[in-house]
Amino acid sequence: QKEVEQNSGPLSVPEGAIASLNCTYSDRGSQSFFWYRQYSGKSPELIMFIYSNGDKEDGRFTAQLNKASQYVSLLIRDSQPSDSATYLCAAWAGNNRKLIWGLGTSLAVNP
Amino acid sequence: GAVVSQHPSRVICKSGTSVKIECRSLDFQATTMFWYRQFPKQSLMLMATSNEGSKATYEQGVEKDKFLINHASLTLSTLTVTSAHPEDSSFYICSASTTGGQDQPQHFGDGTRLSIL
Numbered sequence: 001q002k003e004v005e006q007n008s009g010p011l012s013v014p015e016g017a018i019a020s021l022n023c024t025y026s027d028r029g030s031q032s033f034f035w036y037r038q039y040s041g042k043s044p045e046l047i048m049f050i051y052s053n054g055d056k057e058d059g060r061f062t063a064q065l066n067k068a069s070q071y072v073s074l075l076i077r078d079s080q081p082s083d084s085a086t087y088l089c090a091a092w093a094g095n096n097r098k099l100i101w102g103l104g105t106s107l108a109v110n111p
Numbered sequence: 112g113a114v115v116s117q118h119p120s121r122v123i124c125k126s127g128t129s130v131k132i133e134c135r136s137l138d139f140q141a142t143t144m145f146w147y148r149q150f151p152k153q154s155l156m157l158m159a160t161s162n163e164g165s166k167a168t169y170e171q172g173v174e175k176d177k178f179l180i181n182h183a184s185l186t187l188s189t190l191t192v193t194s195a196h197p198e199d200s201s202f203y204i205c206s207a208s209t210t211g212g213q214d215q216p217q218h219f220g221d222g223t224r225l226s227i228l
Binding site for chain 2: 031032034036042043044045046049051088092094097098099101102103104
């Protein structure tokens with residue numbers, strides 16, 4: 001069973017701090033990974049995707065991938081109350097041609 | 112870019128009614144579209160994958176005769192929930208991808224909240 005695991009949270013950080021969201025995956029064959037943000041009652045929106053080991057930065061967001069450890073993370077710098085949402089991690093299961101989704105981590109940024 | 116439009120946003124109807132949901136990619140051609148269902152406080156559950164011009168591939172446990180999927184063009188896929196019952200009430204979300212492969216992210220529509228009375 002291919003799985004993606006995330007800590008459900010809630011993760012609570014003060015405004016302006018760095019929020020660190022973590023994700024592990026079981027399928028060593030996965031090559032691409034995606035982070036989505038989902039506000040309550042809304043559909044997911046893409047934040048970042050990463051294919052290569054190392055860091056990928058986009059504005060306040062940095063995705064980190066370590067394939068040897070089967071670990072993906074998302075860092076949010078200068079967290080804002082508007083970042084409060086559930087963050088979904090997904091790994092592409094090549095053999096099945098679909099995304100395997102984590103259950104999401106709830107983030108609360110306190111003003 | 113990568114805008115996906117989904118309609119309707121909300122449907123309330125009586126048990127036994129069939130409901131059609133449309134998913135359109137507005138500014139790109141979507142070779143593959145995905146249909147998800149999400150119950151409250153749960154993660155996304157993939158129902159089926161549809162490729163333009165082909166029959167949809169359904170996930171295990173999803174009834175293909177109940178959830179009819181059509182992907183007739185590179186910009187439009189439809190999901191029809193036939194003879195809907197209260198247990199079909201859920202949040203249905205489509206996503207679209209240019210290639211449907213690992214190299215392209217999925218872009219989501221705004222979702223359809225279906226309530227069957």
